[in-house]
Amino acid sequence: MNSxxxxxxxxxxxxxxxxxxxxxxxxxxxxxxxxxxxxxRIKAQIELAINILDYRPNQMARSLKRGSSKLIAYLIPDIxxxxxxxxxxxxxxxxxxxxxxxxxxxxxxxxxxxHYYLQLLSSYSVxxxxxxxxxxxxxSLTAYPYPVVLVDRKIxxxxxxxxxxxxxxxxxxxxxxxxxxxxxxxxxxxxxIVGISSRLDRVNTFKSVVANHHNVSGDVIEITEQTDSEHxxxxxxxxxxxxxxxxxxxxxxxxxxxxxxxxxxxxxxxMLNLANSQEVGLLGFDDPKxxxxxGDGITSIKQPTYRMGYATFELLLKRINGYQGKPQDILxxxxxxxxxSTQSLSSDR
Amino acid sequence: MNSxxxxxxxxxxxxxxxxxxxxxxxxxxxxxxxxxxxxxRIKAQIELAINILDYRPNQMARSLKRGSSKLIAYLIPDIxxxxxxxxxxxxxxxxxxxxxxxxxxxxxxxxxxxHYYLQLLSSYSVxxxxxxxxxxxxxSLTAYPYPVVLVDRKIxxxxxxxxxxxxxxxxxxxxxxxxxxxxxxxxxxxxxIVGISSRLDRVNTFKSVVANHHNVSGDVIEITEQTDSEHxxxxxxxxxxxxxxxxxxxxxxxxxxxxxxxxxxxxxxxMLNLANSQEVGLLGFDDPKxxxxxGDGITSIKQPTYRMGYATFELLLKRINGYQGKPQDILxxxxxxxxxSTQSLSSDR
DNA sequence: CTGTTAGCGCATTCAA
DNA sequence: TTGAATGCGCTAACAG
Numbered sequence: 001m002n003s004x005x006x007x008x009x010x011x012x013x014x015x016x017x018x019x020x021x022x023x024x025x026x027x028x029x030x031x032x033x034x035x036x037x038x039x040x041r042i043k044a045q046i047e048l049a050i051n052i053l054d055y056r057p058n059q060m061a062r063s064l065k066r067g068s069s070k071l072i073a074y075l076i077p078d079i080x081x082x083x084x085x086x087x088x089x090x091x092x093x094x095x096x097x098x099x100x101x102x103x104x105x106x107x108x109x110x111x112x113x114x115h116y117y118l119q120l121l122s123s124y125s126v127x128x129x130x131x132x133x134x135x136x137x138x139x140s141l142t143a144y145p146y147p148v149v150l151v152d153r154k155i156x157x158x159x160x161x162x163x164x165x166x167x168x169x170x171x172x173x174x175x176x177x178x179x180x181x182x183x184x185x186x187x188x189x190x191x192x193i194v195g196i197s198s199r200l201d202r203v204n205t206f207k208s209v210v211a212n213h214h215n216v217s218g219d220v221i222e223i224t225e226q227t228d229s230e231h232x233x234x235x236x237x238x239x240x241x242x243x244x245x246x247x248x249x250x251x252x253x254x255x256x257x258x259x260x261x262x263x264x265x266x267x268x269x270x271m272l273n274l275a276n277s278q279e280v281g282l283l284g285f286d287d288p289k290x291x292x293x294x295g296d297g298i299t300s301i302k303q304p305t306y307r308m309g310y311a312t313f314e315l316l317l318k319r320i321n322g323y324q325g326k327p328q329d330i331l332x333x334x335x336x337x338x339x340x341s342t343q344s345l346s347s348d349r
Numbered sequence: 350m351n352s353x354x355x356x357x358x359x360x361x362x363x364x365x366x367x368x369x370x371x372x373x374x375x376x377x378x379x380x381x382x383x384x385x386x387x388x389x390r391i392k393a394q395i396e397l398a399i400n401i402l403d404y405r406p407n408q409m410a411r412s413l414k415r416g417s418s419k420l421i422a423y424l425i426p427d428i429x430x431x432x433x434x435x436x437x438x439x440x441x442x443x444x445x446x447x448x449x450x451x452x453x454x455x456x457x458x459x460x461x462x463x464h465y466y467l468q469l470l471s472s473y474s475v476x477x478x479x480x481x482x483x484x485x486x487x488x489s490l491t492a493y494p495y496p497v498v499l500v501d502r503k504i505x506x507x508x509x510x511x512x513x514x515x516x517x518x519x520x521x522x523x524x525x526x527x528x529x530x531x532x533x534x535x536x537x538x539x540x541x542i543v544g545i546s547s548r549l550d551r552v553n554t555f556k557s558v559v560a561n562h563h564n565v566s567g568d569v570i571e572i573t574e575q576t577d578s579e580h581x582x583x584x585x586x587x588x589x590x591x592x593x594x595x596x597x598x599x600x601x602x603x604x605x606x607x608x609x610x611x612x613x614x615x616x617x618x619x620m621l622n623l624a625n626s627q628e629v630g631l632l633g634f635d636d637p638k639x640x641x642x643x644g645d646g647i648t649s650i651k652q653p654t655y656r657m658g659y660a661t662f663e664l665l666l667k668r669i670n671g672y673q674g675k676p677q678d679i680l681x682x683x684x685x686x687x688x689x690s691t692q693s694l695s696s697d698r
Numbered sequence: 699c700t701g702t703t704a705g706c707g708c709a710t711t712c713a714a
Numbered sequence: 715t716t717g718a719a720t721g722c723g724c725t726a727a728c729a730g
Contacts (some may be wrong), residue, residue, distance in 0.1 A: 096455075290637075293615045
C-alpha cells in the first residue's frame with residue numbers, strides 16, 4: 001500500500017553518468033554548478049538523466065569527501081524554554097534559506113550530555129555550532145573542529161562570537177519601569193547565577209540601579225533550577241510570601257529572570273492570592289505568547305528572538321566561509337512590553 | 350585563545366590501527382562491540398590507542414558504508430505549537446537513549462517545504478522519519494526509503510504506524526464535561542479541518558455527542574490558520590461575539606481544537622470582556638503549561654505528549670530494525686484537567 | 699581470532 | 715571541455 005514500489009535502490013552518480021553517456025566528473029560538475037566548464041549539450045543530457053532517475057546526490061558521500069556536511073547543530077540546555085524555541089525558529093528559517101539542515105540537541109542541563117554532544121557533533125562533520133551553553137565552564141577541553149557562535153551567554157577562556165540580549169540596557173529598563181511606577185520594594189528572582197554571564201549581568205544591573213534609589217529596597221534571591229515538582233513550587237511560594245511580609249508598607253514587585261520562571265512565579269502568586277498588581281507587581285524577562293493572557297497580562301522584556309536566531313546563523317555562516325575577523329558580541333536591545341501586572345490603579349507616585 | 354591548538358587533523362581508524370599495531374578490521378570490530386571476536390590483549394591495545402588519540406569514528410564514513418546514519422528526522426508543520434515541542438522532548442530523549450541524533454525540520458505549514466524536506470532527508474540517509482504531516486495529502490509521490498511513523502494524523506493512501514490521541518474518547522470526554530456542568534450552547538472552534546484526520550475525528554465526535562442531547566446546541570466554526578495578525582484576532586472575536594449573542598438564554602462554552610488556538614480564543618474573550626466561566630466557558634485540547642495560569646486556569650484535555658514522543662521513537666526503531674508487522678495505530682487517552690474556566694458558581698444543572 | 703582486500707558515492711587531481 | 719583514476723574513513727566479505 002506504500003505509495004510506490006521503488007524496488008530500485010537509489011540511483012548514484014554513476015547511474016546518471018551512464019544514462020547521460022558522460023563521465024561521472026561531468027555530472028559532479030553539474031551538481032556543483034560549474035556550468036562554465038560544461039557544454040550545453042552535455043548539460044542537457046545530464047539534466048534529463050537526473051530527472052528520469054529522480055536522482056539526488058548522497059550527502060553522506062559528499063560530506064565524506066569534502067569534509068563539509070551542510071549540517072549545523074544547535075545545542076540547548078532546555079528545550080522547554082520558550083526562548084530557545086523561538087531562537088530555533090529563526091535559526092531553522094536561516095538554515096532553510098541557505099541550504100543547511102539543523103541538528104537539534106538538548107543537553108537538558110546536564111554537563112555530561114553537553115560533553116557527549118560536543119563530541120558527537122564533530123563525528124557528524126557539522127560545519128558549525130550554535131551553542132547555548134549550560135554555564136561558562138565547559139568540561140570538554142578539546143578544541144572544536146568547527147566554528148561556534150554562542151547564544152545568550154559567554155564561556156570562560158573561550159572567545160567566540162556571541163549573540164544575545166543587551167542585559168544592561170534591558171535590566172535597567174525593567175527596573176526603572178518598576179521604580180517609575182511606584183514600586184519601592186523589588187524582589188529579583190533568578191535561577192542559579194554562577195557561571196551564567198547573562199544572569200549575572202541582569203542581577204548586577206538590577207542591584208546598581210536600585211542602589212541609586214535610596215527609597216527603594218531591592219532583594220535578590222537565587223533559587224535552584226525549577227523542576228516540575230510541587231515541592232519546588234511550594235518553596236518558591238514560601239520565599240515570595242516572606243518577601244511580601246517583609247515590606248508591609250511598601251509597594252512590592254517581582255522581576256523574574258526568564259520566561260519559565262515567570263510562569264512558576266505567576267503560579268505561586270496565584271496560590272498565595274497575590275496575583276494582582278495591587279498586591280505584587282510582576283515583570284519578567286522574555287515575552288512568550290502567553291504573557292499577554294496570564295492574569296491580565298504580564299509586563300515583560302521582549303527579546304527579538306527570531307531575529308537573534310537568524311542573525312546567529314548569518315554570523316556562523318560567515319565563519320564557516322572563512323571569515324577570520326575577531327569575535328564580536330552582537331547584542332540586541334530588549335523591548336519593554338507594558339501590561340497590567342505592573343499598573344497602578346491610582347498613580348500613587 | 351581557542352582552548353587547544355589541535356593542528357592535527359582528526360585521527361582515523363588507520364591511525365588507531367597503526368598505533369595499536371593491529372589491523373583496521375580489529376579496530377572496527379572493537380568499535381562495533383564485537384568483543385567476543387577479539388583477544389583481551391588486542392582489545393586493550395586498541396582501547397589505549399583510542400584514548401591516546403582521542404579518536405572518534407567518522408559517522409559520515411560509517412553511514413556511507415552501511416547506509417545507516419544513526420539519524421532520524423522529525424518533520425513538523427509548526428514548531429511554534431507546544432504540542433510538537435513536547436513530543437519532541439520525548440523523541441529527543443529516546444534518541445539519546447538509543448544513540449540516535451535528531452534532525453528537526455519545520456515545514457512551517459508549507460507543502461512545498463514538506464516536499465523539500467522529504468526529498469532532502471533521504472539524501473542524509475536518515476534511518477527513519479517521524480512525520481507530523483500538514484495534511485493528509487502529501488504531494489511527494491516517491492516512496493520513502495526509510496520507515497515512517499506518523500504523528501497525530503493519518504495520510505491518505507499511505508499506511509504506516511501512527512501515534513496519536515484517541516480523539517473519539519477525548520472529544521467525548523470534553524463535550525460531556527461541558528454538558529454535565531450545565532453548558533447548553535457549545536461552540537467548537539477549529540482550524541482548517543479538511544484533510545486532517547485528527548481534527549475531523551474531534552469535530553465529528555463533538556457533533557454526535559451533542560446530537561444525543563436535545564437540549565444543547567452545538568455549533569462548529571472552522572477558521573483559517575491563525576497568523577499573528579490583528580486582523581485574524583479581530584475576526585475571531587467577532588465570530589465569538591456572534592455566538593454569544595445567538596444564545597442569550599443559554600450557558601455558553603467554547604471548545605478549542607488545540608493549544609495555540611486556545612490562547613487566541615482566551616485573548617479574544619478578554620477583548621470582549623467575556624473571560625469568565627460565568628459568561629463563556631472555555632475548554633481546550635492540549636494542556637500547555639500556561640493553561641493553569643491563564644485567567645483562573647483553563648480546563649483542558651491533556652495529551653501524554655512526552656510519552657507519545659518516546660513511544661513514537663520506539664515504534665520507529667522497531668521498524669528500523671526490520672519489524673514487518675502490519676501498521677498499527679497507537680492511541681493514547683486524553684486526560685481531562687478541570688480548572689476554573691468550566692466551573693459553575695451555582696451548580697445550576 | 700586476525701588481517702587483507704574491496705568497495706560505499708562522490709569530488710578532485712591530472713592528463714588528454 | 716572532458717573523463718579516468720584515486721582516495722575520503724569505514725565495514726564486510728573473505729582468507730588465513
